[in-house]
Amino acid sequence: MSDTIDAAAQPTTKPDRGPAIGSAVMDLKVPACDYVRLTQGFYFVFWGLLVTVLTGAQLVMPIDMPPFAELFLGVGVLSTLIGSWRLYQVRSLGETWHHRMRWTLSLAALLTYFCLFFYLWRRAPESVYLLGNVLAFAATGIAYVIAFNRVVAVLATVLGREDMAFESRVFGSGNVGLLLLPLAGIIAYILAMAVLQKSNPLAEFRFLIGRANLLIIIVLLLPFSLTLSLAWSCKDAVLRQLSNLDHPRDLGADRT
Amino acid sequence: MNGYRHRFPQYGTLGLIVLLLMETAVFCSQTDAFPEIPWSCITAWATPVCWWGYILLLDAWIYRRKGTSLLADRRESLVIQCILSVTFWCLFEAYNRVMPGWLYVHLESDLSVRLLGYAIAFSTIMPALFLTCEFLQSYEVFTSARMPRFHWSHGALVASVAAGLACTLAPPFLPENARGYLWAFVWVGWFFLLEPFNYWRGLPSIYRDWEHGDLSRTFQLFTAGALCGLLWEFWNKWAYTKWIYIFPLGQSVRYFEMPLVGFLGFLPFALEYFVMFHFIASFFTRDDKLGI
Numbered sequence: 195m196s197d198t199i200d201a202a203a204q205p206t207t208k209p210d211r212g213p214a215i216g217s218a219v220m221d222l223k224v225p226a227c228d229y230v231r232l233t234q235g236f237y238f239v240f241w242g243l244l245v246t247v248l249t250g251a252q253l254v255m256p257i258d259m260p261p262f263a264e265l266f267l268g269v270g271v272l273s274t275l276i277g278s279w280r281l282y283q284v285r286s287l288g289e290t291w292h293h294r295m296r297w298t299l300s301l302a303a304l305l306t307y308f309c310l311f312f313y314l315w316r317r318a319p320e321s322v323y324l325l326g327n328v329l330a331f332a333a334t335g336i337a338y339v340i341a342f343n344r345v346v347a348v349l350a351t352v353l354g355r356e357d358m359a360f361e362s363r364v365f366g367s368g369n370v371g372l373l374l375l376p377l378a379g380i381i382a383y384i385l386a387m388a389v390l391q392k393s394n395p396l397a398e399f400r401f402l403i404g405r406a407n408l409l410i411i412i413v414l415l416l417p418f419s420l421t422l423s424l425a426w427s428c429k430d431a432v433l434r435q436l437s438n439l440d441h442p443r444d445l446g447a448d449r450t
Numbered sequence: 451m452n453g454y455r456h457r458f459p460q461y462g463t464l465g466l467i468v469l470l471l472m473e474t475a476v477f478c479s480q481t482d483a484f485p486e487i488p489w490s491c492i493t494a495w496a497t498p499v500c501w502w503g504y505i506l507l508l509d510a511w512i513y514r515r516k517g518t519s520l521l522a523d524r525r526e527s528l529v530i531q532c533i534l535s536v537t538f539w540c541l542f543e544a545y546n547r548v549m550p551g552w553l554y555v556h557l558e559s560d561l562s563v564r565l566l567g568y569a570i571a572f573s574t575i576m577p578a579l580f581l582t583c584e585f586l587q588s589y590e591v592f593t594s595a596r597m598p599r600f601h602w603s604h605g606a607l608v609a610s611v612a613a614g615l616a617c618t619l620a621p622p623f624l625p626e627n628a629r630g631y632l633w634a635f636v637w638v639g640w641f642f643l644l645e646p647f648n649y650w651r652g653l654p655s656i657y658r659d660w661e662h663g664d665l666s667r668t669f670q671l672f673t674a675g676a677l678c679g680l681l682w683e684f685w686n687k688w689a690y691t692k693w694i695y696i697f698p699l700g701q702s703v704r705y706f707e708m709p710l711v712g713f714l715g716f717l718p719f720a721l722e723y724f725v726m727f728h729f730i731a732s733f734f735t736r737d738d739k740l741g742i
Binding site: 262265279282296299300303307310311313314317318321323324327 | 537540541543545547619623733734
């Protein structure tokens with residue numbers, strides 16, 4: 195049997211899809227090995243992002259954490275990087291996918307880089323330099339989630355899943371509105387206070403963190419959880435495509 | 451290598467002139483010549499200016515010998531190197547906040563100018579190291595350095611990753627008064643951590659060189675690190691804006707500002723930058739962007 199699957203021929207695709215989506219689906223032949231990469235990629239991104247967000251949110255809060263808790267952050271970020279890399283290796287989903295994945299992978303690499311600053315900042319919390327990089331870590335994480343939603347939109351189009359494409363657009367906008375803009379506001383506030391009132395950026399940061407109550411945190415974490423659910427849906431959708439292979443044993447040969 | 455067959459690019463002459471002018475300014479500042487001129491305002495920029503002059507000069511020299519060079523043919527690679535150079539050095543600066551190793555003195559008070567100065571200075575590290583290595587290669591230095599062949603077992607590579615993780619992550623966890631002694635682990639840690647991945651992924655790899663019994667690139671990078679280290683400290687010594695070392699090891703015997711024992715760090719530092727560059731670049735291209 196052929197090692198490629200016509201995405202348009204899959205039963206999950208909707209028969210009443212629009213002409214633009216339909217033509218995109220018809221043009222692409224997705225090899226089985228790329229479905230495997232997609233599944234692994236989304237799986238790693240899901241768990242990686244989940245661990246990163248949970249650990250990161252707790253580490254920023256002024257609460258006692260066990261020693262080496264930061265290592266969980268490293269595990270989460272590395273999983274996200276590995277997942278992004280697997281997704282980047284998928285070449286059969288067109289130029290738009292590749293272009294957007296390139297950005298997403300770059301952001302995952304940057305996230306890994308800034309994670310080290312987060313880890314060092316926990317050792318020297320009085321350093322403004324390290325705090326600046328921690329804020330950059332947060333900004334990169336948000337940018338990653340936004341970029342990830344844009345990637346999902348491409349996949350959803352290819353799979354003919356208009357519902358997922360719509361969700362990815364809505365969640366992406368939610369990330370901009372609920373995460374990116376507040377973070378930009380926090381950074382602008384800290385900078386403005388430092389320049390205008392010569393205040394200590396660290397003190398301002400601690401003040402803002404101290405004011406953050408549970409409700410705000412839940413609202414802030416909501417867009418992350420929506421994107422995570424999208425990653426899980428993608429993994430399921432791709433697995434469904436894989437399970438529709440008529441000769442699954444060819445998958446092993448394809449993988450090699 | 452065939453001698454000097456190609457023209458010497460003009461930017462090389464410019465680099466030499468810039469270098470000589472800055473050296474003159476440094477000399478005047480130290481001898482109180484022309485006291486009406488505020489030499490400190492000029493020599494505050496000695497490090498970045500001297501290093502960019504050095505890069506221009508060295509690149510032109512390489513072009514003259516090989517007919518190809520970073521600035522002439524591989525400008526995209528130069529830009530990538532500059533960005534990665536700043537990026538990686540910022541990481542070592544972060545370590546420096548947790549385990550103090552050096553201090554900058556006479557920094558510009560204006561933050562935007564200071565950040566610009568940091569960026570210009572830090573961006574020279576990687577191009578300077580790799581150009582120096584390429585320069586040595588053009589003279590076929592150490593090309594016959596060999597060692598017995600061997601094969602890396604999977605266990606040895608995993609052990610290297612584990613050692614790298616320990617070297618890079620453990621020092622900040624240790625007691626504060628012990629951290630200053632542990633810079634050696636940071637300078638080798640990233641090499642041990644990332645090099646096995648480069649090996650596994652078929653990228654330019656020092657471990658593979660060793661496996662093939664080839665020590666040429668290793669020694670060339672060591673020498674490039676040592677030469678750049680000498681120049682870093684030489685140009686730093688009399689600059690107005692400069693760094694001084696505060697790590698608690700071997701402070702009594704110094705080479706310019708650097709305790710002599712710290713000088714050993716420049717050798718693995720060059721290897722570390724080589725490994726870090728290929729590790730990051732490989733995510734986006736399989737072309738050898740360095741060519742060394």
